[in-house]
Amino acid sequence: MRKMILRRVATSAITVVGCSILVFVLRYLLPGGPIQDMLGGSGQSGGGGGGTVPLTEIRALENRLGLNHPVWVQYWDWVVGIFHGNFGRSYYSDEPVRTVLIQRLGPSLELIVGALAIAVVVGGGLGIYSAIARERKGGRAVLALSGLGLSIPDFWLATIAAGFLGLELHLFPPIWPAGPDPSFVDSIHYVILPVLLLSIVAGAFICRQLHSSMAETLRSPYIRTAWATGLRPRTIYMNYALRNAIGPVVTLIPLAFAALVSGTVLVEYIFDIPGLGSEIVTAVINLDYPVVQATVLLLAIVVAILNLLADIGLGLLDPRVRRGV
Amino acid sequence: MSLRDLLKGREPGDPLVDASPVQEGEELLTVEQLGVVFQRGGVRTEAVRELSLRLRSGHVLGVAGESGSGKTTAGLAAIGLLPAGASVTGSIKYRDQELVGLSDKQMRAFRGSEIAMVFQETGTALNPVIRVGDQLMTAARAHRSGTRAQLRAQIESALDEVRLHDHDHVMRSYPDELSGGMCQRVVIAMALSCGSKVLLADEPTTALDVSVQREIIELIGELVRREKLAAMMVSHDLGVLTELCDELVVMHMGEVVEIGPVDAVLGEPAHPYTKALLDCLPRLHGDKVVLPELAQYGQPVTSEGGCRFRHRCPLRADLCENHPDLMTVEDGSHDDAPHAARCWRSDVLLAESGSAARLGQTDPSSTPVL
Numbered sequence: 102m103r104k105m106i107l108r109r110v111a112t113s114a115i116t117v118v119g120c121s122i123l124v125f126v127l128r129y130l131l132p133g134g135p136i137q138d139m140l141g142g143s144g145q146s147g148g149g150g151g152g153t154v155p156l157t158e159i160r161a162l163e164n165r166l167g168l169n170h171p172v173w174v175q176y177w178d179w180v181v182g183i184f185h186g187n188f189g190r191s192y193y194s195d196e197p198v199r200t201v202l203i204q205r206l207g208p209s210l211e212l213i214v215g216a217l218a219i220a221v222v223v224g225g226g227l228g229i230y231s232a233i234a235r236e237r238k239g240g241r242a243v244l245a246l247s248g249l250g251l252s253i254p255d256f257w258l259a260t261i262a263a264g265f266l267g268l269e270l271h272l273f274p275p276i277w278p279a280g281p282d283p284s285f286v287d288s289i290h291y292v293i294l295p296v297l298l299l300s301i302v303a304g305a306f307i308c309r310q311l312h313s314s315m316a317e318t319l320r321s322p323y324i325r326t327a328w329a330t331g332l333r334p335r336t337i338y339m340n341y342a343l344r345n346a347i348g349p350v351v352t353l354i355p356l357a358f359a360a361l362v363s364g365t366v367l368v369e370y371i372f373d374i375p376g377l378g379s380e381i382v383t384a385v386i387n388l389d390y391p392v393v394q395a396t397v398l399l400l401a402i403v404v405a406i407l408n409l410l411a412d413i414g415l416g417l418l419d420p421r422v423r424r425g426v
Numbered sequence: 427m428s429l430r431d432l433l434k435g436r437e438p439g440d441p442l443v444d445a446s447p448v449q450e451g452e453e454l455l456t457v458e459q460l461g462v463v464f465q466r467g468g469v470r471t472e473a474v475r476e477l478s479l480r481l482r483s484g485h486v487l488g489v490a491g492e493s494g495s496g497k498t499t500a501g502l503a504a505i506g507l508l509p510a511g512a513s514v515t516g517s518i519k520y521r522d523q524e525l526v527g528l529s530d531k532q533m534r535a536f537r538g539s540e541i542a543m544v545f546q547e548t549g550t551a552l553n554p555v556i557r558v559g560d561q562l563m564t565a566a567r568a569h570r571s572g573t574r575a576q577l578r579a580q581i582e583s584a585l586d587e588v589r590l591h592d593h594d595h596v597m598r599s600y601p602d603e604l605s606g607g608m609c610q611r612v613v614i615a616m617a618l619s620c621g622s623k624v625l626l627a628d629e630p631t632t633a634l635d636v637s638v639q640r641e642i643i644e645l646i647g648e649l650v651r652r653e654k655l656a657a658m659m660v661s662h663d664l665g666v667l668t669e670l671c672d673e674l675v676v677m678h679m680g681e682v683v684e685i686g687p688v689d690a691v692l693g694e695p696a697h698p699y700t701k702a703l704l705d706c707l708p709r710l711h712g713d714k715v716v717l718p719e720l721a722q723y724g725q726p727v728t729s730e731g732g733c734r735f736r737h738r739c740p741l742r743a744d745l746c747e748n749h750p751d752l753m754t755v756e757d758g759s760h761d762d763a764p765h766a767a768r769c770w771r772s773d774v775l776l777a778e779s780g781s782a783a784r785l786g787q788t789d790p791s792s793t794p795v796l
Contacts, residue, residue: 419555
């Protein structure tokens with residue numbers, strides 16, 4: 102088990118390093134650059150000599166931002182900075198990236214963690230139920246509903262929900278309050294509807310996955326042996342079957358997390374929530390590279406950690422994984 | 427101290443269960459006119475028809491037949507584990523308690539603790555993610571009261587019965603760390619530790635090596651005699667059945683086509699299907715192994731009348747358009763286990779084998795390789 106964990110930690114580290122390189126190099130593959138934007142110029146590429154802005158001014162700014170160094174030096178400085186907790190400064194607002202991220206992290210975390218929790222608990226529960234009751238009406242209905250949940254376009258549902266439940270019925274606030282951010286407790290009020298919307302797709306996904314792996318497990322010979330031994334149904338379903346069926350679903354949770362992150366972009370936009378999702382869109386539009394890079398790297402690290410945890414969880418659940426069979 | 431003694435003082439779990447000690451030769455499981463019909467998507471399949479069997483303590487009943495002859499279905503019916511969409515008629519009695527029609531909850535008092543079933547799968551019969559010891563303990567807990575230590579003692583003595591003496595190793599292992607034969611022993615030990623008196627073994631050796639097969643067969647035979655179990659052994663291996671069983675049932679398309687003492691049934695088959703099964707055994711002719719073939723199933727026979735074997739039968743006559751009952755064969759076998767066959771033409775068959783016997787056909791090269 103320890104060997105397996107070490108191996109997985111090593112591969113996760115490689116993944117994160119690879120991500121950081123990719124994210125850093127990407128800016129050189131994109132046309133244009135921040136310099137023109139910052140100087141208000143409408144010039145072509147930075148290398149082209151810069152339209153209406155004097156070259157000396159461009160050079161001075163490049164110097165200040167460290168863009169005059171070779172790429173690998175810039176990368177190295179960036180990585181060293183990160184280890185010191187310094188993600189650089191936003192090209193756009195000139196605030197430290199860390200401050201920007203911390204401000205924006207709260208609402209997004211509420212959305213993602215809330216939606217993931219609901220998706221796992223409710224979606225997973227319904228998946229188990231629909232597998233146990235797969236020959237009955239209730240099970241079939243749940244399965245059909247989960248199919249519906251997967252196929253409803255979330256942008257459509259979010260817009261309808263914000264308009265109808267929010268503006269028409271006033272059940273939920275349709276939009277984030279103006280002014281200073283609400284406290285955590287107050288903010289729950291504002292994220293309930295977005296969280297529910299986000300959890301539908303992820304929950305339907307988990308429900309269907311758990312349904313199929315549970316239904317398959319329930320057909321296996323050892324479950325028949327368990328019935329023939331006269332064990333109680335609850336023991337058979339919750340202990341004997343679920344322990345086998347839950348493995349494939351555990352490894353899907355990081356995937357669901359990643360899907361939720363992209364889901365927040367949309368939901369934060371519709372509900373005007375100042376979270377990471379809307380920040381990353383703004384940053385990309387503003388060509389605010391330090392913010393984009395830091396956000397993407399942060400997400401990559403979180404997904405890598407979740408993957409690692411999922412693999413460890415799988416090892417705890419299944420002795421064959423643990424022994425590397 | 428035998429396992430049975432150790433298990434005395436068990437509390438009567440369910441009032442339905444007769445917990446009195448088993449007498450040698452007592453009839454534990456009685457199946458009368460059992461019928462199982464699967465109804466799925468408008469298709470009606472008669473998997474078992476008019477099946478009557480008796481399992482007696484200390485005896486092994488063999489059940490032979492091809493795949494699809496209803497052997498497994500009959501076993502599953504006895505523990506109430508038929509899939510949804512199956513309807514059961516007739517009667518299955520465990521020590522005078524009718525099992526057909528019991529609720530699932532009521533059946534649970536019999537499953538595992540009175541009637542145990544051992545399946546064909548060896549590697550996957552036990553839960554792959556739970557330690558063998560925990561699975562044994564869960565099973566014991568479901569049927570017995572007592573402290574953990576008491577239950578463990580019962581489990582260990584059951585493991586001794588199946589000759590798995592390294593208790594700690596076996597109980598700490600996961601099923602995939604044990605061999606197929608050991609897994610099958612664990613399943614049998616589970617039945618013993620729960621106090622089962624009827625053992626339904628559904629081709630328990632099919633997936634095992636030949637040498638391991640022999641060990642399991644010997645083990646079952648030994649347990650039946652020592653623990654006074656009543657066993658049903660389903661197999662298509664006539665060699666295994668000859669060795670282990672007292673009485674033999676041959677099934678074909680859900681029906682018993684022949685029943686009687688093993689020696690009588692296999693020595694003087696009174697049904698052409700039994701004869702065909704025997705002929706299918708490889709025979710040595712000099713250095714050549716000849717494998718005769720039995721004609722494949724014809725079109726699936728529905729509820730139309732007539733003998734169900736007639737489409738494959740070499741002895742088919744006009745008479746066979748009427749469905750035959752099981753008819754006693756006069757060959758001098760005992761009254762308590764009469765030899766009977768579901769065939770109009772068994773006299774022809776018996777006359778053939780009888781004349782063969784009279785001619786003293788002792789050529790050793792033509793004896794079946796069992």
